[in-house]
Amino acid sequence: xxxxxxxxxxxxxxxxNTSFCxxxxxxxxxxxxxxxxxxxxxxxxxxxxxxxxxxxxSQGYTLTSxxxxxxxxxxxxxxxxxxxxxxxxxxxxxxxxxxxxxxxxNGGGSDREDFRLDFAxxxxxxxxxxxxxAGIRLGRVKNPFGLYNDTRDVVWTRPGVFxxxxxxxxxxxxxxxxxxxxxxxLYNRFAVGDHxxxxxxxxxxxxxxxxxxxxxxxxxxxxxxxxxxxxxxxxRMGYEWQExxxxxxxxxxxxxRDFKSATPGVSSGNLKVLYPLASAQVNLEDxxxxxxxxxxxxxxxxxxxGGVTLENTSESFYVQAQYRFTQDWSALLRYDSFxxxxxxxxxxxxxxxxxxxxxxxxxRDLTAGLRWEVVRNWMIAGEYHSVWGTxxxxxxxxxxxxxxxxxxxxxxxxxxxxxxx
Amino acid sequence: xxxxxxxxxxxxAALIFWPEPARADNTTLVPYSVSKQYTHxxxxxxxxxxFGRRTRWPDGTPLRVFVLPDHDPLHxxxxxxxxxxxxxxxRSVWDRMVYSGTGVPPTMVESLEKMKTVIKETPDAxxxxxx
Numbered sequence: 001x002x003x004x005x006x007x008x009x010x011x012x013x014x015x016x017n018t019s020f021c022x023x024x025x026x027x028x029x030x031x032x033x034x035x036x037x038x039x040x041x042x043x044x045x046x047x048x049x050x051x052x053x054x055x056x057x058s059q060g061y062t063l064t065s066x067x068x069x070x071x072x073x074x075x076x077x078x079x080x081x082x083x084x085x086x087x088x089x090x091x092x093x094x095x096x097x098x099x100x101x102x103x104x105x106n107g108g109g110s111d112r113e114d115f116r117l118d119f120a121x122x123x124x125x126x127x128x129x130x131x132x133x134a135g136i137r138l139g140r141v142k143n144p145f146g147l148y149n150d151t152r153d154v155v156w157t158r159p160g161v162f163x164x165x166x167x168x169x170x171x172x173x174x175x176x177x178x179x180x181x182x183x184x185x186l187y188n189r190f191a192v193g194d195h196x197x198x199x200x201x202x203x204x205x206x207x208x209x210x211x212x213x214x215x216x217x218x219x220x221x222x223x224x225x226x227x228x229x230x231x232x233x234x235x236r237m238g239y240e241w242q243e244x245x246x247x248x249x250x251x252x253x254x255x256x257r258d259f260k261s262a263t264p265g266v267s268s269g270n271l272k273v274l275y276p277l278a279s280a281q282v283n284l285e286d287x288x289x290x291x292x293x294x295x296x297x298x299x300x301x302x303x304x305x306g307g308v309t310l311e312n313t314s315e316s317f318y319v320q321a322q323y324r325f326t327q328d329w330s331a332l333l334r335y336d337s338f339x340x341x342x343x344x345x346x347x348x349x350x351x352x353x354x355x356x357x358x359x360x361x362x363x364r365d366l367t368a369g370l371r372w373e374v375v376r377n378w379m380i381a382g383e384y385h386s387v388w389g390t391x392x393x394x395x396x397x398x399x400x401x402x403x404x405x406x407x408x409x410x411x412x413x414x415x416x417x418x419x420x421x
Numbered sequence: 422x423x424x425x426x427x428x429x430x431x432x433x434a435a436l437i438f439w440p441e442p443a444r445a446d447n448t449t450l451v452p453y454s455v456s457k458q459y460t461h462x463x464x465x466x467x468x469x470x471x472f473g474r475r476t477r478w479p480d481g482t483p484l485r486v487f488v489l490p491d492h493d494p495l496h497x498x499x500x501x502x503x504x505x506x507x508x509x510x511x512r513s514v515w516d517r518m519v520y521s522g523t524g525v526p527p528t529m530v531e532s533l534e535k536m537k538t539v540i541k542e543t544p545d546a547x548x549x550x551x552x
Contacts, residue, residue: 029481043529044517048527050485088517089525094477094484099522119522125476131465131473142521151520157513189474193465243506244513285507324509327492376490 015394016212042419048077051090058083058155058418061107066410067390068397069171071108073412076378080108081416083153097123103153110171113210119154119180120140120261144200145251146292147279149178154420158331159290159322160369160383166316167277167292167339171394177208177217179183181232186245186300194242206255211398215230217271218259219304225268229258238279249279270301277316286324292315295342315339332369332383338362338391347389359408360401363391377420386413435491449511450499455541468504470512470547473524478545486511486527489549499549 021039040268060081064073071080087101100120105111118140125135142150146167151157162170169175183204190197208214208227215357238249255273272381277294294316301309318336325331340361354360369383387410395401452462457478462470469475470486477484480508489496491508500508518524530536540546 016530043526045528049483050528052528053518084545085520087522087523089518090484091476091525094481097476097522101520103523121522123523127475137523142523150523151517154516154520157516157520164534191465240505243468243504243510244512283507283510376492413514 010293011181016092017253044073044247046088047091051088053088054082054088054421055086056154056156056418056420058416060161060414060416061267064148064200064410064411066407067393067413069108069394069412070110070414071397073397074161078108080106081156081414085154087118097125099123105153107170109392110175111397115209115325128188128190128256130223131196132189134188136184136186139183140180141185141202141203143178143201143234143253144182144185144279145178145234145253146236146294147249147281147290147376152179152308155193155200155381155418156379156420158181158383159334160367160371161322161414162367163293164318164320164334164336165392166318166336167294169392171392171397175178175188176255177206177213179198179207181206183231197237198240199200200235202232204232204234206257207261208255210255210319214259217255217257217273217298219300220263220266221301222263223259223261223266223303225259225261225266226261227257227259227271229270232258244281245283247279247281247283248278251279257378261303267303268306269300269304271301272299273297278332288322288324290318290322309416312340315342328373330371332364332367332371332382333368334369336365336367338364338389356402357390357408359389359391361389361391363387363389363393365392379418380415381421382415383413383415387412436534445467449472449481450503450549452497452503452547453536453540454545456545457547463483464503464505467491468506471504471511471527473526475520476525482545485546486545487530487543487546489533489536490529494550495551503549 046053058077060070061077061079062070062073062081063077063144063352068074071078084104085101087099089099091097091412102115103118104115106114117140119140121137121139121141124138125133127133144150147246148158148163148168152163154240155161165171169259181204183202185200185202187200208217214225214227215228233254236249236251238247240247247321253273253275257271259269259271273296274297275294277292279292281288281290297311297313299311300307304310316338318334320334338343341350346362347358350361351358366386367383369381371381372377373379388408390406391403452467470484475484491512497508500511515526518526520541530539538546538551540548
């Protein structure tokens with residue numbers, strides 16, 4: 001009898017959840033419809049000089065087995081993946097650019113920040129000869145890191161529905177600190193014929209007080225407090241042949257933050273993160289091959305048990321092939337791997353230490369996907385993931401993650417529909 | 422002699438990777454500007470312009486760039502034959518500029534006729550036409 005009641009209640013809760021999902025879906029459709037009138041206009045020309053406005057509306061559907069991703073995705077799936085952005089760009093002077101973008105994003109438990117100012121910057125550049133430029137960008141700037149970070153929330157610039165999770169972490173609170181920051185970028189590009197060298201260097205205040213980043217960076221559940229101290233440093237340099245037909249990049253993030261605890265029983269401390277990432281890409285007429293490899297070394301002290309300094313190095317890499325079989329269709333195949341501790345690849349040691357299943361300490365993801373540009377500016381992408389390990393599963397979407405002894409292998413299927421102008 | 426062999430290797434490697442110019446009809450695509458028609462532009466200059474890195478002419482006037490849609494056969498030909506790149510390389514650089522606030526991509530026009538009109542009407546504009 002009890003079980004019948006609880007089953008009924010569960011069903012009721014579930015149907016409420018589904019109708020809420022539908023409601024959200026219709027809201028996003030309402031967003032898209034008026035915009036689609038502008039379909040024949042590729043961008044909104046604002047009529048003053050080269051000023052343009054652009055935007056995008058993307059709605060995802062995620063269906064998973066065993067674990068939730070982007071909302072309550074097991075069972076009938078989740079529509080908790082919406083990305084909407086509008087931006088304005090234009091030159092005040094031929095060498096002085098102003099640009100800003102507002103972004104609404106809902107990613108289930110991994111992103112509940114809704115609306116935010118994604119970037120708002122002034123950019124001044126000057127020529128140093130025929131093929132050399134240098135410049136400075138100030139304001140809220142996008143963090144230049146790896147191949148995809150600068151434009152990671154726009155599906156049109158991603159190889160599929162999701163960017164490789166081992167390197168870019170969408171489901172963990174770290175993403176908030178990775179997207180953009182307040183400060184400045186110095187950059188230059190120097191080319192001789194087909195060969196170009198690019199360098200970017202960022203000094204900024206990271207947005208690590210948003211989206212649970214403090215909690216994630218300190219590694220303490222429900223930690224309240226403020227991160228402050230030294231600004232964030234990011235460097236990216238690279239070589240490009242024939243405008244990116246071959247490209248080699250090296251990026252580094254260096255974070256050194258003081259944590260001022262506001263949680264009773266948790267001391268203040270310090271956190272240092274070093275994240276070097278190497279990226280390579282070959283772009284042929286029909287094929288693109290991409291690989292990125294990085295290691296995150298985090299050093300935590302003060303707020304750790306007994307105040308000791310804890311150091312951990314994780315490993316992230318993926319290899320990816322894209323095939324454009326027509327102008328409108330492309331296919332994707334990727335193997336993505338994350339290891340929480342390089343000295344404990346199978347997770348055995350960490351599992352024994354923490355009592356968690358060993359698959360919490362890694363994630364290997366084999367992805368196959370398709371992408372179709374239905375008509376100009378309308379796109380649909382779909383992909384299937386076969387995942388071993390739960391190292392990148394969102395603890396917010398799966399509150400019982402550390403209590404239950406779930407399976408190692410799970411599946412994820414995802415579709416995203418997007419319109420842009 | 423060794424230098425010669427090395428140079429030959431470099432040149433032939435470059436030729437292998439170069440996209441085949443697809444000239445189905447006997448036309449060529451040429452950059453088109455009214456006010457700057459006497460400015461000499463090399464392939465490197467055109468890449469700086471169409472990839473959005475150069476934003477003003479040598480005399481300091483602001484540069485306005487016009488292109489046809491990505492799938493237009495003439496745009497594909499201009500990308501491959503004149504700039505020596507695949508159209509998706511341009512698209513990926515323009516998208517990056519738009520969605521990271523680092524530049525303004527060229528303005529898209531729907532047809533070659535529109536391109537000619539808009540270039541005549543816009544001061545210091547550049548695009549391309551078929552000859």
